[in-house]
Amino acid sequence: MKKIQVTLLSGRSLSQGREKEQGKLSESYFKSVACCEINGEDIKEIGLDYGENVRISTKYGTVVVKTTAPKQTLERGIIFVPYGLWVAQVSGSETDGTGMPSYKGISSTLESAKKEKVLTVDQLIKKSFSRKKSKKL
Amino acid sequence: MEKEISIINAIVFDPLNNIEGEKLDVHIRNGKIVESVGRKARKINASGKTMMPGGVDIHSHIAGSKVNTGRLLRPEDHRKDVEIKTKHTHSGVGYSIPSTRTTGYRYAKMGYTTVFEPATPPLKTRHTHEELDSTPIIDKGCFPLLGNNWFIMEYLRDGRLDECAAFVAWMLKATKGYAIKIVDPGGVEVWGWGKFIKRLDDPIPNFDVTPREIVRGLCKVNKMLNLPHIIHVHTNNLGSPGNYQTTIETMDAVRDLADGKRPIIHITHVQFTGFSGSSWVNLGSGAPEIADYVNDHNHVSVDLGQVIFGDTTTMTADGPFQYFLHQLSGNKWVNLDVEAETGSGIVPFQYKRTNYVNAIQWGIGLELALLVKDPWRVFMTTDHPNGGPFTSYPKVIAWLMSKKAREKMISRINRTARRRLDLPNIDREYTLGEIATITRAAPAKSLTLMNKGHLGLGADADIAIYDLDPSKVDLENKPSTIRKAFKETLYTIKNGKIVSKQGQIAGNSYGNTFYTESQVSKNLEADLMKDIQSRFKDYYTIEFENYPISDGFLRNPAKINCKADV
Amino acid sequence: MSQEVISNVICTVCGCSCDHLQVTIDNDKIVKVKNACAMSSGKMLGYRNERTTQPMMKKGTTLKPTTYERAIDVTAKTIIKSSSPLFYGWSLTSNEAIAIGVDLAEETGGFFDNTTSTCHGPTILGVHEIGESSCTLGEIRHRADLVIYWGSNPVHAHPLHMSRYTVMSKGRFRKSRSDRKLIVVDVRKTDTAKLADVFIQLEPNNDYELMVALRAAVRGDEIEQETVAGVSIDKIEELAEMLINCEFGALFFGLGLTMSAGKSKNIEAALSLVTELNSKTKFVIMPMRGHFNVNGANNVTTWLTGYPYAVDFTQGFPRYNPGETSAVDLLARGECDSALIVASDPISNFPYQAAKHLTSIPLITIDPHITPTTMCSNIILPSAHVGIETTGSTYRMDGVVLETRKLVDPPKGVKTDVEILSALLKRVKSLTR
Structure with missing residues (x-):
């Protein structure tokens, strides 16, 4: 299957900004952040249609999100994922001595994840953060 | 804590009550100075110790x-001076x-028990009060x-x-x-466009008013409102050679408004506006001229803005001056x-002994203090931290x-500056009583804080006791004894409570914040509200x-009521 | 009808602190909001969704209801026992709460960090080096004839910024959009860029290069390359001319500048450019602060400790070294052994590795909402919304302070951040002194 190299940008989108205020467990918030805006040529190249799922992998991690058409103009080779739990899974914690981790301009690999599901908040937390045993307080 | 304290046998300097x-x-008792207390009162034996009212700082950017x-600009300033948390005190940086x-x-x-922040942008004054509320022990206020x-x-x-x-x-x-x-009247509005004005009669573009009109107008307003202090003025042209003339012109601009009872204009940190000469090369001290004017005219008071050699952080509402200092x-x-109000600027700065200009500045402040004859009209400040x-x-x-x-420092400053200053020829030495005047009594009087700056019956029990016996020490020959004594009190008492003992802070108490309400007539107020709201x-x-x-915003508000004439 | 209409309500979403909202309350609920942007009405009408209403504490692997008293007691003991507790969040609460938080961190010898470290931390690092030429937003409204948004997309992130404060606002000396030029610099053609008179599209992670080239052009230096960051030199020089020739210019920048390669160096370059421009005209610069009181968190922390974020109290005095004492670094190194999160959702926002460590130590969260962070917490302390259910002062992005109001009651039994934190500090002191 075809993989392509892209630059990942994350940021605020108006819908993410609006929906986060409604509650982070809501379906609408999930839809607004567990997604990836991608250029029309790029999505063709990995053999997907908008609305199908894509796997984003970086040296920090990997996550599956749903593709969407860019809401604002997006060049080839750049993908945009709104701030949230999903993009956090592929962001790096190196701060180059600044305290600021790398959220923008991360080099990533994209591949089709047509057959995989986008994990919900619960599932993603369980997968990424399940505690073997709760630490005794 | 004791409600009653007796301080016994102190050597008292209380200029407002003519005690020297x-x-x-x-x-x-209960935070006030009283005639007598019960036998169970705590006794502090202060024999051989100097006692003064708590210090009153009329001008300190805190x-x-x-x-x-x-603070945010300068982590390097904090790293060299830290305070560790103790059982009674918070940590911090200095x-x-x-x-x-x-x-x-x-x-x-x-x-020191009372300090005034002398420059708050009205729109951001909530911030100022949040910080004043976070500042322990001292009473405070802002302009x-x-x-x-x-x-x-x-x-x-x-x-x-x-x-x-x-x-x-x-x-x-x-x-x-x-x-x-008032800071650089009109000049900060002009700086809103990145431009400068220089003269008292330069019109302010778009407003068609001059610095002179602003100073005179607000001087009249101050009187109409019967405010407790007088207009507190940082003149135009601060930091420019030859600006001592602007200072004198500004003082003279309101001369005809004086009523002879008390000063009507305070010129602050006058060192920074006491430069003679026409360039940095021939810069000199304008202190003698300014002091002559002050000595001849009792409608004026000044404070020093004394320069201390070393590193500091300059900050004023005078945006154009700070840009100038940045370029310099x-x-x-x-x-x-x-x-719609004001501005400000901040530049770290190092005053160097060997720098000609800085050495002259150091000399100007001291010359002013020594040449102005009436200690009730010259207050000690460094315009902290400027x-x-x-x-x-x-x-x-x-x-x-x-x-x-002074001679010791003069011998170490820039040689040219040493030659050009009058300071080496001035013999005057302040007495302890005069020090008490310029550091507490006179500023308290200028602020009309009736219960501060003195130790008379009914005064707030804000007191400093210093480890200094003037009868035993020849002070003029022992400057190190003076410095040591004034660095740290034996006791500082605030509102009748011991708040500091030999440099040990007793705990976190919080003083009052003074503010002024001057009531104008109801009709005038109603008209004004309409007008403000139409343009706000x-x-x-x-x-x-x-x-x-809002009224509940301040931790300990202390309102001073005045009755306006309008 | 028992509806009450409240005017001049201060919004508590982003750093714009719009204070002209009109809110209709019916039966102690907000039912209508006027003058608000989409984010603001989202909050004003959605504040009752997905609330934490009951203090919870983990037993085994499940969260069980408890009382505030019990939860605060266990929290106090947990952080006292820790050798380096982390106190993080603070940008969605009041100055009053933040001040108690700083004292709590001091008292327990921990680390105090706010969300600045993952948004405009690099901005502050830049200011330490260069300073900043800035102003309140009204100055820009009245005077600016040229406005730049660089790596910032206000149409989405600060929806009323342009109409209240910049190009679309009516000021004393600039009456309308046609009196001002709008320049947008971004890696993509955002909805803000679509409104621009000039849009400069640069290659990702090349902001520093473009900023430095622009400064060189402003100084009149020759640039030998044909393009910088994918932008032609002609275009850069043209832009430089525009900046020099305006009467009052304003440069706003967002996380596009702080988060991409170069980080604080990008900001130093931007601050230097604006400082330089002041020798030719009037120019100001301002970061587009995201959360409504992140600026307050910086200010309160600064007046109490000297430093705006990432403060280390482990040695008994404030120490500061972002990159070392900042939350993501501490967590990524696995250093903190407990964490109190206030009004923030780091599990959603921190990079995986840092978030992972948070979930492996005792995690206590004070928040009005159920979030991924509360879902991972050992203790949850529900709290009231500042500016809706309780009062509190807050800093606009330009440092103007406003007092937010209480509009409705919090959910039954729910306490405010100030109440919870004061009780916690009191408990900590009673256990340690």
Whole structure:
């Protein structure tokens, strides 16, 4: 299957900004952040249609999100994922001595994840953060 | 804590009550000085110790937007001077822009109990009060910046003096401010466009009013409102060679408004506006000329803005001057203009002994203090942190009290400056009584804080006891003894409680914040409200209703009521 | 009808602190909001969704209801026992709460960090080096004839910024959009860029290069390359001319500048450019602060400790070294052994590795909402919304302070951040002194 190299940008989108205020467990918030805006040529190249799922992998991690058409103009080779739990899974914690981790301009690999599901908040937390045993307080 | 304290056999300096070095007992009950107390009162034996009212600093930048931005700008300033948390005190950082808690502790340790932040942008004064509320022990207050305010400039342009007075009264009430501060009148508005004005009669573009008209107008307003302090003025042209003339012209601009009872204009940190000469090369001290004017005219008071050699952080509402200083020094620079009101700037700065200009500046401050004859009209300040941090006051006191101390420093400053200054020829040495005057009695009087700055019956029991016996030490020959004594009290008492003992802070108490309300006539007030509201939205980016600071906002508000003549 | 209409309500979403909202309350609920942007009405009408209403504490692997008293007691003991507790969040609460938080961190010898470290931390690092030429937003409204948004997309992130404060606002000296030029610099053509008179599209991670080239052009230096960051030199020089020739310029920048390669160096370059421009005209610069009181968190922390974020109290005095004492670094190194999160959702926002460590130590969260962070917490302390259910002061992005109001009651039994934190500090002191 075809993989392509892209630059990942994350940021605020108006819908993410609006929906986060409604509650982070809501379906609408999930839809607004567990997604990836991608250029029309790029999505063709990995053999997907908008609305199908894509796997984003970086040296920090990997996550599956749903593709969407860019809401604002997006060049080839750049993908945009709104701030949230999903993009956090592929962001790096190196701060180059600044305290600021790398959220923008991360080099990533994209591949089709047509057959995989986008994990919900619960599932993603369980997968990424399940505690073997709760630490005794 | 004891409610009653007797201080026995102190050597008292209380200039407002004409007491100079008499051996006396002073009694305290419930935070006030009283005639006598019960036998169970705590006794402090102060024999052989100097006692004064708590210090009153009329001009020290300790709180608000520019002070905090100065802190943010300079982690390097904090790293060299830290305070560790103790059981009774918070940790913090110091040097030229101490954190709030450290500011309160360090003032208290020196025997200062009241401090005024002299420049708060009205729109950001909530911030100033948040910091003042976070500053322990001392009483405090702040002066809103009104010399570049659009409403005020327009009222003055249109000759609407009554409305202008009512507006100022509203402003003081809305910001919980104490007095009228004027910084570079009109000049900061012009700086809003990145431009400069130089002369008292230069019209301010778009407002058609001059600095002279602003100063005169607000001087009249101050009187109409019967405010407790007088207009507190940072003149135009600060930091430029030859500006001593601007200082004298500014003082003279209101001469005809004087009523002979008390000064009507205070020129602050006059060292910075006491330059003679026409360039940095022939810069000289304008102190003798300014002192002559002050000696001949009792409508004026001044404070020093004494320079201390070393590193500090300069910060004023004078945005254009700070830009100038940035260009001069190449140091990092902050500018913070405030819509429809004022501005500010911040530049770290190092005063060097060997630098000609800095050495002259050092000399100007001391010459002024020594040449102005009436200690009731010249107050000791460093314009903290502009001339140097307030923790340097003991050095200044030593220079004023000891010619020997001055000579020692003079021998170490830039040689050309040494030749050009009059300072080496001045023999005057301040007495302890005069020091008490310029550091507490006179500023308290100028602020009309009736219960501060003296130790008479009914006064607030704010007291400093220093480990100094003037009968045993030849002070003029022992400047190090002076410095040591004034650095740290034996006891600092605030509102009748011991707050610091030999440099150990007793705990976190919080003093009052003084502010002024001057009531104008109901009709005038109603007309004014209509007028402000009709334009407020055009001038400000916040709603009129969200502008005034609410009554419950301050931790310990202390309102001074005045009755306006309009 | 028992409806009450409240005017001049201060919004508590982003750093714009719009204070002209009109809110209709019916039966102690907000039912209508006027003058608000989409984010603001989302909050004003959605504040009752997905609330934490009951203090919870983990037993085994499940959260069980408890009382505030019990939860605060266990929290106090947990952080006292820790050798380096982390206190993080603070940008969505009041100054009053933040001040108690700083004292709590001091008292327990921990680390105090706010969300600045993952948004405009690099901005502050830049200011330490260069300073900043800035102003309140009204100055820009009245005077600016040129406005730049660089790596910032206000149409989405600060929806009323342009109409209240910049190009679309009506000021004393600039009456309308046609009196001002709008320049947008971004890696993509955002909805803000679509409104621009000039749009400069640069290659990702090349902001520093473009900023430095622009400064060189402003100084009149020759640039030998043909393009910088994918932008032609002609275009850069043209832009430089525009900046020099305006009467009052304003540069706003967002996370596009702080988060991409170069980080604080990008900001130093931007601050230097604006400082330089002041020798030719009037120019100001301002970061587009995201959360409504992140600026307050910086200010309160600065007046109490000297430093704006990432403060280390482990040695008994404030120490500061972002990159070392900042939350993501501490967590990524696995250093903190407990964490109190206030009004923030780091599990959603921190990079995986840092978030992972948070979930492996005792995690206590004070928040009005159920979030991924509360879902991972050992203790949850529900709290009231500042500016809706309780009062509190807050800093606009330009440092103007406003007092937010209480509009409705919090959910039954729910306490405010100030109440919870004061009780916690009191408990900590009673256990340690």
